[in-house]
Amino acid sequence: MRVAGVDIGSLTAKAVMLEDGEIIGKSLVMTGHNSRLAGRRALDLALKEAGFPEDAIQNIVATGYGRLSIDFPAEQVTEITCHARGAHKIVPDAHTVIDLGGQDSKAIALDDSGRVVDFVMNDKCAAGTGRFLEVMAHALEIGIENLGEASLQSEEPAPISSVCTVFAESEVISRIAEGVSKVDIAAGIHQAIASRIYAMAARIPLKERFVMTGGVAKNIGVVKALESKFKTSFVVPPEPQHVGALGAAIIAAERASVKS
Amino acid sequence: MSEEGKKLYVKIHATEDMKKLMTDYYIQAKTAPGTEKKICWITSGGPVEFLIAMDVIPVYPENHGAMCGASRTSVQLAEVAEEMGFSRDLCSYARLDIGQAVTGGGPIGGLPRPDFLLCCNNICGTVLKWYEHVSRYYDVPMFFFDTPFIHKETKEHALEYVRKQCVDLIEFLEKQTGKEFSEEKFAEVALKSVEAVDLWKRVLSTAEHKPSPLTCFDAFIHMAPIVTLRGTQQVVDYYRLLLAEMEERIEKGISAVPDERFRLVWDNIPIWYEMRNLGNLFASRGACLVADTYTSAWAVDIRVDEPLKSMADAYTKVYLNISIDLMVEQVISLIERFDADGLVMHSNRSCKPYSLGQYDIARMVTERTGKPVAIIEADMTDSRAYSEAQVRERIEAFLESLES
Numbered sequence: 001m002r003v004a005g006v007d008i009g010s011l012t013a014k015a016v017m018l019e020d021g022e023i024i025g026k027s028l029v030m031t032g033h034n035s036r037l038a039g040r041r042a043l044d045l046a047l048k049e050a051g052f053p054e055d056a057i058q059n060i061v062a063t064g065y066g067r068l069s070i071d072f073p074a075e076q077v078t079e080i081t082c083h084a085r086g087a088h089k090i091v092p093d094a095h096t097v098i099d100l101g102g103q104d105s106k107a108i109a110l111d112d113s114g115r116v117v118d119f120v121m122n123d124k125c126a127a128g129t130g131r132f133l134e135v136m137a138h139a140l141e142i143g144i145e146n147l148g149e150a151s152l153q154s155e156e157p158a159p160i161s162s163v164c165t166v167f168a169e170s171e172v173i174s175r176i177a178e179g180v181s182k183v184d185i186a187a188g189i190h191q192a193i194a195s196r197i198y199a200m201a202a203r204i205p206l207k208e209r210f211v212m213t214g215g216v217a218k219n220i221g222v223v224k225a226l227e228s229k230f231k232t233s234f235v236v237p238p239e240p241q242h243v244g245a246l247g248a249a250i251i252a253a254e255r256a257s258v259k260s
Numbered sequence: 261m262s263e264e265g266k267k268l269y270v271k272i273h274a275t276e277d278m279k280k281l282m283t284d285y286y287i288q289a290k291t292a293p294g295t296e297k298k299i300c301w302i303t304s305g306g307p308v309e310f311l312i313a314m315d316v317i318p319v320y321p322e323n324h325g326a327m328c329g330a331s332r333t334s335v336q337l338a339e340v341a342e343e344m345g346f347s348r349d350l351c352s353y354a355r356l357d358i359g360q361a362v363t364g365g366g367p368i369g370g371l372p373r374p375d376f377l378l379c380c381n382n383i384c385g386t387v388l389k390w391y392e393h394v395s396r397y398y399d400v401p402m403f404f405f406d407t408p409f410i411h412k413e414t415k416e417h418a419l420e421y422v423r424k425q426c427v428d429l430i431e432f433l434e435k436q437t438g439k440e441f442s443e444e445k446f447a448e449v450a451l452k453s454v455e456a457v458d459l460w461k462r463v464l465s466t467a468e469h470k471p472s473p474l475t476c477f478d479a480f481i482h483m484a485p486i487v488t489l490r491g492t493q494q495v496v497d498y499y500r501l502l503l504a505e506m507e508e509r510i511e512k513g514i515s516a517v518p519d520e521r522f523r524l525v526w527d528n529i530p531i532w533y534e535m536r537n538l539g540n541l542f543a544s545r546g547a548c549l550v551a552d553t554y555t556s557a558w559a560v561d562i563r564v565d566e567p568l569k570s571m572a573d574a575y576t577k578v579y580l581n582i583s584i585d586l587m588v589e590q591v592i593s594l595i596e597r598f599d600a601d602g603l604v605m606h607s608n609r610s611c612k613p614y615s616l617g618q619y620d621i622a623r624m625v626t627e628r629t630g631k632p633v634a635i636i637e638a639d640m641t642d643s644r645a646y647s648e649a650q651v652r653e654r655i656e657a658f659l660e661s662l663e664s
Contacts, residue, residue, distance in 0.1 A: 065649055065653075077660065078653055078656045078657040078660055079653075079657075080653070080657035080660070080661075081657060081660045081661070081664075104650070104653075115661075115664045116657070116660070116661040116664065117661075118632065118661075119657060119661070121650065121653065121654060123637050123650075203619070
């Protein structure tokens with residue numbers, strides 16, 4: 001059975017294709033201004049990699065903020081459920097998922113079978129998300145992909161007290177003006193994110209093992225800061241951005257087999 | 261929303277009668293200035309029975325606030341108050357009311373000017389400062405009806421304090437209207453109020469039936485008469501009609517939400533500008549909001565044998581004037597009585613007494629009942645504090661978790 005999961009987020013759109021539970025194609029594209037187009041491109045690229053036409057797919061599940069504006073037939077499931085299912089597939093004993101995406105952050109508590117027990121999301125605020133890190137990297141004139149590694153060189157992280165993206169940016173600029181090194185500021189930013197995520201996640205039951213998903217999981221500085229704040233280690237899947245799409249594909253397979 | 265504008269839950273026929281009742285009421289209020297009829301602005305939890313008995317027209321800025329919210333005119337009115345220097349952190353009902361007094365904006369072209377004010381603090385402390393502003397703005401007197409907060413139980417001396425204020429209020433109204441207070445007329449009004457409240461409770465109770473004939477999104481609309489005009493015959497007649505329709509639905513097996521699969525309890529004031537969309541979102545997933553902590557707040561008990569004392573008790577005990585522990589008891593009792601699967605809490609940026617403590621209430625409710633809670637962040641009429649995508653995400657994920 002061939003199924004697909006498509007996760008259209010605020011920054012990137014991802015697709016994963018499964019054949020009998022095995023990944024046979026995947027893709028990642030920038031969402032840009034048109035999420036419908038992004039979903040289509042992600043699906044087409046994954047199909048191309050798998051080497052199948054669209055009509056060979058039995059079922060598709062769409063997730064992410066762009067899931068309502070797609071031009072292919074698909075069921076819609078929230079990314080909370082999809083991330084939980086995807087994380088459970090990769091790490092079967094996962095009980096806590098921290099997902100830091102482009103514009104939101106979530107903490108999800110799972111039971112032993114990977115079902116969602118409880119979850120929390122950030123409120124109307126981008127602090128601690130990919131977008132926040134982009135703004136900070138820009139202010140520091142460090143490439144977003146290098147921010148994590150750079151922060152690991154810090155010996156004395158600079159405290160960043162503001163939790164608002166706009167105010168934190170001006171705080172970063174003030175620190176630069178004061179002559180604080182970029183690596184210390186970067187480390188301070190990651191600590192501020194970790195504190196904020198912890199304060200949010202502490203509202204739900206936190207249980208081993210911890211998995212981190214979403215694009216921000218590629219930032220080693222944030223991962224280390226979270227591990228220090230949560231006093232535990234996090235499993236980061238090899239492709240953390242694809243976990244939601246993988247979960248969507250797994251749900252597509254489950255629902256297709258119920259139907260057939 | 262895919263079904264924008266179209267209601268997915270079943271339409272209530274009595275709505276037309278309610279619209280007429282409320283329209284007549286507002287026409288009467290709007291045309292009163294310049295006649296003998298006096299107008300009193302009153303807070304939503306205030307003892308309206310005294311006004312009805314004295315033939316005074318009660319006007320509710322909060323009910324008007326809900327109308328401004330539903331017609332999406334609230335933000336522009338709130339901005340007027342913000343330009344005057346009022347903080348955006350202030351209650352949006354207060355802000356839009358201050359704004360409508362200046363501009364006469366909103367769906368009915370503004371509220372009629374008050375002759376005097378009745379401010380009762382059983383719903384919050386903001387109303388005092390808000391009504392003081394209104395009192396200065398129109399240069400009219402205000403009666404402040406003070407209901408002590410209940411931490412554990414109602415104290416006898418507190419009740420006596422409130423009862424004495426009922427006596428003072430009568431004096432105030434006699435002075436303002438130049439008429440004498442009639443105990444006979446008051447007893448008549450109290451009786452009708454009791455009858456209307458009893459009918460309203462029975463309407464809300466029909467949602468105990470599975471599937472429920474009523475959602476709280478309906479109750480939010482149909483609560484207007486019980487809030488504004490209880491004590492009058494029209495309100496009694498109206499709720500008889502509504503109750504009959506609900507009972508008929510039960511008999512015929514008509515449910516408010518087609519294919520009811522989940523039963524939920526709502527907490528806090530509705531998100532007026534988004535009610536239709538939210539109602540549809542829940543309905544599209546087979547979720548019926550069967551009860552809420554808001555509309556049941558007007559189920560006050562008045563005993564005709566001891567009207568003043570029982571009114572003092574009823575108006576002091578409202579949901580927003582009690583401690584978190586007592587709120588938890590009420591929420592749990594709703595969940596049990598209506599056999600609900602979970603609780604949806606609106607963390608309302610405007611309403612501090614309603615929203616402070618919700619995370620604790622959520623935790624205590626889940627600990628004691630095992631039922632999950634979703635908290636959504638918004639504001640009752642200030643849509644600038646609302647993010648549709650995120651609220652939708654939270655509700656859908658919550659419903660998915662109920663499913664599994």
